[in-house]
Amino acid sequence: MNAPVRLTMTNVRKRYGPTKALDGVELELRAGEVHALVGENGAGKSTLMKVLSGAVRPDSGSMTLDGRSYEPAGPQDARRRGVAMIYQELTLAPDLSVEANVALGLETTRFGFLRRGVDRRRVEDALAVLEHPEIRPDASVAGLNPAAQQLVEIARALLLDVRVLVLDEPTSSLTQQDAQRLFTLVRRLRDRGVTVVYISHFLEEVQQISDRFTVLRDGRSVGGGRTTNFETGRIVEMMVGRSLDEQYPRTPHQAGAPILELSDLTGDKLPRGVDLTLHRGEILGIAGVVGAGRTEMLRAVFGLDPVRRGSVVIHTVSGAAIRTPNAAPRRRIAQGLGMLSEDRKEEGLTLDQSIEDNLTYTRLRPYTWLGCLNVGRRRRAVEDWLGRLRVRCAGPWQAVGDLSGGNQQKVALGRLLHQDADVLLLDEPTRGVDVGSKAEIYRLIGELAARGKAVLVVSSYLPELLGVCDRLAVMTRGRLSAVRPVGEWTPEQVMAAATGV
Amino acid sequence: MSDKGDAVKSQTEPPRQAFRLPAEIGPLLGLLGVFALFLILLAWGGQVRSFLSLYNLQLLMHQNAIHAVVVIGALLVIISGGIDLSVGSVAALAAVSTALAYKHTLAATGSAEWASVAAVAAGVGAGGLCGLVNGLTISWLRLTPFVATLGMLSIARGVAFWLSDRSQVRPTGTMPAWVDSLQEARHKILFFDPGVWSALLLAVGAVVLLRFTVFGRYCYAIGSNEATARLCGVRVERNKVIIYTLAGLLTGWAGILAFAQASGSGDPTVQVGLELDVIAAAVVGGASLRGGQGSVVGVLLGVLILGVLENGVNSCGVPLEVKYILIGVIVVANTALSEWQRRRAG
Structure with a gap:
């Protein structure tokens, strides 16, 4: 294939603090091709997209578009130059019509008044390319299904002379049938x-739809070529081929009796029919891609999301079994469960409140008499905890939002330790955490298991799961694979299972 | 969910040594500023002696007792991330209920003591009931606090007019001593009138509630981040019902003060716009309408700032419109300043 080169990226770099999000990316896109961009979570795909779309400026490196230098000042500028982006989360205004959405920001006006006839023709032309006559210009966007809404977004890109169209995980919310129809459209555009x-x-989608591909790993482009020349397994190797360069302190621990049993656990959409047994003194990891339903599984177990089908059984030390599929978080906490949210800022912590408050919300009883708080006793206890958790802070009274990400996470995890939970549900326990704090969080997890606690870890960072866990399972589109000892998994097998090969 | 691995920011910076002045320092400076402003203005006009008199101090406190009582309830609501627009109407309804209960119990029993007990119970009860309804509408029907209490603003006013037959309810005979003493700005023994002391007592109670009880911690947690409160097993809905009910009970007591200050009569038309005065005072006093922040001392200082403003404007003989404009400027400037501070603190 010798189509002309459309867009090039040369040695593009971007760092956020000490983190190198992009560390010298080379990319060459040709006219009239479908080019797949693959890589693990955190490999740099989203930063690369933001650079392409003008949302982020690279620190160094150069880009060209159709032979001319390409330095977009912002997303609007990139769009005018013909580079359009369809994000995973759609950006439509649900209360406006299809026509108003497609034309939004690009309305034709004369003396400040809309020229609706002109706009209508332009929108109709764009919609015609989709070949989906059921999407009418005057329809309300809120009434369309996700697949149709996505097409409206694509129509918006077509309103301008689009040269590069970026689709981010376009099939994640589509049915199989809608995905195939999208592929037809993608080929037509190509x-x-x-x-x-x-x-x-x-x-498998990449194999089906793309002509060429590029693999990103640790912010670098590590390989690529014509898709038909590569087996899927070879691509997976390129994605994971990293060294286990981090330290995973292991505290010896021994799995004991079962403590948490899930069978056929099914939520609103995700997860779908999960079976799982977690033992005391065990660290069990759940791998999978973002959006596979791992978070939803933890939330359903903890009572934050409804359980639609299946059962949650918790075994107490005395041997009794508590069977309650649906229980509010307050009851789950009383039953010995604790949950660490994946999103510290939006859910995990009350950032403008003090460290001591954040640490003790789930167990204020030891400091309480008739509803009154013994503030002094609590402060002394919290000071103790902060030392044990090695939180770097000015004091227990400090607002938790003033701490660094790693120390915030130690407080969030410390809440579960302070609560003395027997079952710890940890969702991305090291997200946004520096390397030093990561090692301390691994140490804490190991110590918990050594004390007979059961730990369920969800993580998108595979080396960490392989380094910390005893057993591992992979979740794909809401379904959980068999749980196997971590030694029986290779990184390639996990990636293959997670990406549904 | 998005790929957040790329958005990792610097984690290696050492924790900032956060030394912060108490949050009340801002409102305190504001109060001193407003006070100094009028001192200069009045010294210019030669009326400074009456402005600085003890009687003027008593009058200032007397005039702001109702605001002080209501702002404590509003503070609870605002800390938990909500808002209560209904307090003016609920206070009027409580005043009417108080007057009606006094009138009818006196007619039935002939005893001013029993009538007084019934009157206070009716006033506080009417306020508490309105607060309970607010709380239930917000928690169970999942309406936003703005809409739920906007509805109550209209409903309570309507019920007040209905119960009072569209006119002042004026019990016959002489009023008992407690009504008279609440009506007077000065008091022989207590110096301030008992209404002022009741506000101070309630304020002390609120300080204890917010700082030293589990319920208080939960109020801040809910307003700061409701999702976190849920995650930590806080019964968010139940706590909200309690918060709005407490606010209603306080508004009920304010209604009784309004009843006494109107020489012992229930007027369905009083306290229109009280909610705006109170919210303004709370905001000036450092409470954040986003929830999670605010202190009793701060909002009481907020009430005093607006009170001194009103009192000073009256003493100056400055036209009324100046007062409104000044209040608006102070509210906006104060909020802009604290937002600026928040951004700088990161």
Whole structure:
């Protein structure tokens, strides 16, 4: 294939603090091709997209578009130059009509008044390309299904002369049938000379739709080529081929009796029919791509999301079994469960409140008499905890939002320790945490298991799961694989299972 | 969910040594500022002696007792991330209920003591009931506090007019001593009138509630981040019902003060716009309408700032419109300043 080069990236770098999000990326996109961009979570795909779309400026490196230098000042500028982005989370205004959404920001006006007739023709032309006559210009966007809404977003890109169309995980919320119809459209756009950048976790889709691909790993482009020349397994190797360069302190621990049993656990949409047995003194990891339903599984167990089918059984020390599929978080806490949220800022912590408050919300009883708080006793206890957790702070009274990400996470995890939970549900326990704090969090997890606690870890960072856990399972589109000892998994097998190969 | 691995920011910076002045320092400076402003203005006009008199101090406190009582309830609501627009109407309804209960119990029993007990119970009870309804509408029907209490603003006013037959309810005979002493700005023994002392007592109770009880911690947690409160097993809905009911009970007591200050009569038309005065005072006093922040001392200082403003404007003989404009400027400037501070603190 010798189509002309459409867009190039040369040695593009971008760092956030000490983190190198992009560390010298090379990318070459040709006209009229579907180019897949693959890589693990955190490999740098989203930063790369933001650079392409003008949302983020690279620190160094150069880009060209159709032979001319390409330095977008912002997303609007990039769009005008013909580079459009369809994000995983759609950006439509649900109360406006299809026509108003497609034309939004690009309305034709004369003396400040809308020229609705002109706009209508332009929108109709754009919609015609979709070949989905059921999407009418005057329909309300809120009434369309996700697949149709996505097409409206694509129509918006078509309103301008689109040259590079970036699709981020476009099939994650689509049914199989809608995905196939989307592929048909993607091919049609390609045949019209549009360059489609296709970002996906699902390698079978990549094989099916893309002409060429590029693999990102640790912010670098580590390989690529014509898709037909590579087996899926080879692509997976390129994605995971990293060294286990981090320290995983292991505290010896021994799995004991079962403590948490899930059978056929099914939530509103995700998860779908999960079976799992967690033992005392065990660290069990759940791998999978973002959006596979791992968070939803933890939330359903903890009572934050409803359980639609299946059962949650908790075994107490005395041997009694508590069977309550649906119980509010307050009861789950009383039953010995504790949960660490994946999102510290939005859910895990009350950032403008003090460290001592955040640490003790779930167990104020030891400091309480008739509803009154013994503030002094609590402060002394919290000071003790902060030392044990090695939180770097000015004092227990400090607002938790003033701490660094790693220390915030230690407080959030410390809440579960202070609560003395027997079952710890940890969702991305090291997200946004520096390397030093990571090692301390691993140490805490190991110590918990050594004390007979059961730990369920969800993480998108595979080396960490392989380094810390005793057993591992992979979740794919809401379903959980068999649980196997961690030694029986290779990184390639986990990636293959997670990406549905 | 998005790929957040890329958005990791610097984690290696050492923790900031956060030394912060108490949050009340801002409102305190504001109070001193307003006070100094009028001192200069009045010294210019030669009326400074009456402004600085003890009687003027008594009058200032007397005039702001109702605001002080209501702002404590509003503080609870605002800390938990809500808002209560209904306090003006609920206070009027409580005043009417108080007057009606006094009138009818006196007619039935002939005893001023029993009538007084019934009157206070009716006033506080009417306020508490309105607060309970607010809380239930917000928790069970999942309406936003703005809409739920906007509805109550209209309903309570309507019920007040209905119960009072569209006119002042004026019990016959002489009023008992407690009504008279609440009506007077000065008091022989207590110096301030008992209404002021009741506000101070309630304020002390609120300080204890917010700082030293589990319920108080939960109020801040809910307002700061409701999702976190849920995650930590806080019964958010139940706590909200309690918060709005407490606010209603306090508004009921304010209604009784209004009843006494109107020489012992229930007027369904009083306290229109009280909610705006109170919210303004709370905001000036450092409470954040986003929830999670605010202190009793701060909002009481807020009430005093607006009170001194009103009192000073009256003493100056400055036209009324100046007062309104000044209040608006202070509210906006104060909030802009604290937002600026928040951004700088990161």
